[in-house]
Amino acid sequence: MISKKAKYALKALKVLAEKYGKGPVLISEIAERERIPKKFLEAILLDLRNNGVLQSQKGKGGGYMLRIAPEEVSFSKVLRIIDGPIAPALCVSMFFYGRCDDCKDEETCSLRTVLTKWRDANLTVLDTTTLADILKAENAYVAPSDAA
């Protein structure tokens, strides 16, 4: 399960992806539209900015905007910034590798083989899914007809 924070982040990024190239968006506007506690959202957006995903402008006419194109913002990038490791365990993490303190011998850990497979399946989806895909999903939705 991803954290609420990560879900908030993705929803906020969806809004910013929609307005990509159309100038800055206010925190308060995003917060209202997506029902995110404003102060909490502030911290999230700041985090995304400090990690190169967003760009901000203070003062009147200011706000937040994407620094890179929606197609460039993968889920894995966002999740790593907000939630940390994507891998099911540190011992198979590519960006947050760490030894498992309960593991006797990492080389021969049979669990690790399986965890690696799981990690790769995850990354296949998360590396290739971007904000652009959320937008596509948004537009693809057609209200079900009563015909059936």
Next chain:
Amino acid sequence: MISKKAKYALKALKVLAEKYGKGPVLISEIAERERIPKKFLEAILLDLRNNGVLQSQKGKGGGYMLRIAPEEVSFSKVLRIIDGPIAPALCVSMFFYGRCDDCKDEETCSLRTVLTKWRDANLTVLDTTTLADILKAENAYVAPSDAA
């Protein structure tokens, strides 16, 4: 990331899978072999028993054993018992479905489309991976030679 508890559970189950059909195994034996705090492990095994994965026997000659064959114990089954939902969000969970309190309209949530895809990729791996696969990985390991 899975919890330590889940990792402990999988490691304990690996031991029990090895001894499948060979009588009960003591909690203390598993705890020592896998370096798991004994009291903590007790709770984990009990949980697995109450959910039909394990079977226990009190008193002398007692211990824990698998109730079903290693090939029948999938990762998804274990993880749902120990860590709960496997899905990245409750709104796309098959076993723990719940509405997201911050979501205006679930039907049109664009994030949900992507989360569903992610969930399915996860399940493809976790439903088909069982304790038997851990054992296979265990036996498949061959120490690297110095030749290279």
Next chain:
DNA sequence: CACTTAATCTATAAGTTTTATAGATTAGAT
């Protein structure tokens, strides 16, 4: 029946992470 073994149950708690809230401060625009 008394004794030993080993799982089971109940209670407690330290530690960490998550999910926020409040208020002061800084940078930019007019």
Next chain:
DNA sequence: ATCTAATCTATAAAACTTATAGATTAAGTG
């Protein structure tokens, strides 16, 4: 100067994780 909106600092309730301790129950053994 003044208004605006992001930024920084501090705080904290709530939930979850990771345990530990001790009493109890069930089963087998002599």
